[in-house]
Amino acid sequence: xxxxEGVRILDFTHVQxxxxxxxxxxxxxxxVIKVERPGVGDATRKQLVDVEGADSLYFTMLNHNKRxxxxxxxxxxxxxxxxxxxxECDVMVENFAPGALDRMGFTWERIQELNPRxxxxxxxxxxPGPYAECKVYENVAQCAxxxxxxTGFLDGPPVVTGAQIGDSGTGxxxxxxxxxxxxxxxxxxxGQMVSAAMQDGVLNLTRVKLRDQQRLAAGPxxxxxxxxxxxxxxxxxxxxxxxxxxxxPGRILKCKGWEQDNNAYxxxxxxxxxxxxxxxxxxxxxxxxxxxxxxxxxxxxxxxxIFGTIEEWTMTKTKFEVMDICNPLNIPVGPILSxxxxxxEPSLRDTGTIVEVDHPERGKYLTVGCPIKLSDSPVxxxxxxxxxxxxxxxxxxxxxxxxxxxxxIVASGAV
Ligand code: CAO
Numbered sequence: 565x566x567x568x569e570g571v572r573i574l575d576f577t578h579v580q581x582x583x584x585x586x587x588x589x590x591x592x593x594x595x596v597i598k599v600e601r602p603g604v605g606d607a608t609r610k611q612l613v614d615v616e617g618a619d620s621l622y623f624t625m626l627n628h629n630k631r632x633x634x635x636x637x638x639x640x641x642x643x644x645x646x647x648x649x650x651x652e653c654d655v656m657v658e659n660f661a662p663g664a665l666d667r668m669g670f671t672w673e674r675i676q677e678l679n680p681r682x683x684x685x686x687x688x689x690x691x692p693g694p695y696a697e698c699k700v701y702e703n704v705a706q707c708a709x710x711x712x713x714x715t716g717f718l719d720g721p722p723v724v725t726g727a728q729i730g731d732s733g734t735g736x737x738x739x740x741x742x743x744x745x746x747x748x749x750x751x752x753x754x755g756q757m758v759s760a761a762m763q764d765g766v767l768n769l770t771r772v773k774l775r776d777q778q779r780l781a782a783g784p785x786x787x788x789x790x791x792x793x794x795x796x797x798x799x800x801x802x803x804x805x806x807x808x809x810x811x812x813p814g815r816i817l818k819c820k821g822w823e824q825d826n827n828a829y830x831x832x833x834x835x836x837x838x839x840x841x842x843x844x845x846x847x848x849x850x851x852x853x854x855x856x857x858x859x860x861x862x863x864x865x866x867x868x869x870i871f872g873t874i875e876e877w878t879m880t881k882t883k884f885e886v887m888d889i890c891n892p893l894n895i896p897v898g899p900i901l902s903x904x905x906x907x908x909e910p911s912l913r914d915t916g917t918i919v920e921v922d923h924p925e926r927g928k929y930l931t932v933g934c935p936i937k938l939s940d941s942p943v944x945x946x947x948x949x950x951x952x953x954x955x956x957x958x959x960x961x962x963x964x965x966x967x968x969x970x971x972x973i974v975a976s977g978a979v
Contacts, residue, residue, distance in 0.1 A: 566593020567941035571746065572962070574653040575599065575630060578606045580702070580728060581687045581762065582659035583626040584735030589655075589742065590629030591934040591943045597649070597958055598627065598949065602634040602979060605951040618925035624948040625931045628921070632949035633958045634979050637668050642978035646670070648963045650678045655742055659687040661699050672757055682755040683745040687734050691761040700762055705730030709766025714773040716803045718790055723803075734765035772809045776801045787813055792865045808833060811860075813867055816900065817875040819883040827905075830883045832874055833896040836860045841893040846877040919945045955979050 571594040575586040583606070590596040600606055608622040636642040650656065656675065658665055665671070665686075675682050689700020690708070698704075706712050706724045716723030727733075741758035749755060767774070776785055777800060784797050788804050791797075808814030814833035821828040834842060839858075843851045851857040856866070863870055878886050883899035890897040901909075907930055912918040919933040924947075934943040959965045959973065973979055 565941070567938055568592040568594040568743075571595070571655065572653045573597065574649050574656040576656060576658035576660070576665075577687075578659065579608055580622075580626055580731035581735045582657055582738070583608075584732040585685070585687070585738040585742070586630065586657050587626055587628055588736070588739045588934065588936075591945070592938070592941055594655075596630040597653070597954070597962070598630045598632050599635050599637070599646070599649075600632055600951060602636055602952065602977070605632075605634070609951065615926045618923070619948065619950070621926075621929060624921070624923060624926070624929065627948035628931065629944075629946045630949055631954035631958060632952055633955050634952035635955075636978050637670075639976060639978045641973055641976035643669060645959070645963065645973060645978060647678055649958075650675055650682060652962055653679070654681065654746065655683045655685060657685045657738070657742070662688055662697050676755070680754060681749060683742060683749065683758060684755065685738050685742050685745075685758040685760075687738055687760050687762065689762050691759070691764055695763075700730075702728055702730040705734070705762035705766050709763045710770045710773055711766050714770060714801050714803055717805045718795065718803050720803070729769050730762045730766050733769055734760050734762045737765045737768065773801045786864045787811065789815075789867055792867045806831075812836060812896075813863070813871075814896075815867075815871045815874075817871060817878045819878050819886060819899075820881055822879070827900045827902045828883055829900040830878055830886045831898040831900070832871070832878065832886070832890075834863070834870065834874075835894070835896055838894045842874070842895055845889060845893065845895065846874050848873060916943060916945070921945060921947050923947050925950070952979070 568589055571589070573586055573589055573594050573596040575582075575596045575598040577583045577586055577598070586596050586598070598606075606623060606627070608626070609619045611620055612622050613620050635645055637646050650670075672684060675684055688696070689698050689705060690696050695708070703712075703724045706729060707722065709730065711729060712722040712724050715725055738758065738760040741760060745756050745758050779785060780797060780799070780801065784791050787807065788802065789807050790802065806814075806816040812833050812835050814831055816829050817832050819828045819830050840852045843849055856862055857870070881889065886897050887899055906912065907918065909918070915937070916933040917935060919931055920928055921931050922928050931945065933945050956970065959970050959979070965973065
């Protein structure tokens with residue numbers, strides 16, 4: 565028994581944001597039917613190809629636990645099939661460009677006529693407003709959602725992050741909206757529309773920087789390095805380099821071997837509660853009682869000096885030794901792990917966070933499994949479907965078409 569068993573998803577998503585959402589629902593046990601254009605499919609199938617002729621990792625890593633149905637929804641027969649599918653599904657998820665679903669003839673009103681219990685979930689780049697009609701990709705959302713202006717170093721340009729907070733982040737937001745709408749449907753008996761804009765999703769994840777924007781009115785942001793460096797603040801939240809975003813100052817510091825290995829670094833947090841342990845570890849026991857260093861407030865203007873001293877110590881240890889020494893003392897540190905190290909980490913394999921999957925076209929590859937663990941709903945990661953692999957099966961088993969009807973559908977060019 566899986567948590568979402570019995571929930572059927574009409575998955576009209578493509579690229580990354582929407583597929584992240586429906587893959588998660590698939591991991592939780594929903595029957596996800598991905599609708600793709602005949603002969604073409606999701607554009608990512610053929611993007612960033614590393615194995616000639618095989619679906620790309622971009623596609624396979626975002627479309628596990630789904631069935632693939634090819635359907636031309638602009639063809640009359642295709643539209644009829646889609647109408648039947650809408651009748652049979654609980655949730656329809658889409659991330660087309662604004663207006664595409666309406667142009668196809670499937671307005672919210674029409675969908676409700678076909679299935680009043682339907683939850684229609686959409687991702688767009690922007691919510692209602694001046695940019696509502698824009699097509700949007702990941703980095704546009706990172707920039708328009710406030711993340712880029714607050715990422716990077718003070719003296720450099722805005723920077724986007726490798727974490728796909730615009731696409732995958734918004735997909736996660738949408739998934740929460742969908743299960744919430746399904747929960748409400750239990751009581752109301754009705755479906756509803758669920759929308760998540762990528763700008764909003766990014767802003768939600770960048771919430772602490774809007775916090776800082778408002779704190780600026782009360783004076784300089786004392787936990788930012790620039791405060792101790794005597795650099796004045798402007799009128800908007802600045803880029804803070806690797807400063808910690810919270811009340812406990814932190815930095816990325818060099819570790820042993822940093823000259824050869826550009827990931828030989830640790831994140832080090834000067835957690836106030838364990839300041840005395842930090843002083844002992846770094847060989848500065850005198851700082852424990854020195855009023856210039858003893859309190860968090862006294863330390864704020866001296867973060868460069870303090871982290872410089874801590875770094876002299878971290879540079880004598882590997883990033884893993886720093887972890888081994890600091891963890892028992894409750895000093896929060898974290899090694900900068902490369903993707904290579906992560907992909908080889910046994911504990912991530914053990915928990916199913918990294919999974920090896922076998923694919924008929926490309927052989928074995930690694931993927932990220934379900935990052936959310938439910939004790940009563942185990943996740944089995946199933947390979948992504950080939951284009952149209954389940955067309956026949958869905959037409960027959962889900963929609964109840966007979967063999968002769970399926971022949972006619974095929975002859976019409978709808979699938
Ligand atoms: N049968 C027939 N037509 C189909 C179809 C099917 N099965 N599936 C899609 N189509 C059609 C759509 O109806 C649309 O046609 P019209 O333009 O005539 O209405 C057309 O294919 C193209 O869809 P699109 O505009 O969504 O695709 P695009 O590649 O031009 O744009 C993207 C891609 C991602 C920029 C756009 O979909 C978008 O802005 N989506 C919302 C935001 C989003 O999710 N962005 C994140 C993407 S991940 O980085």
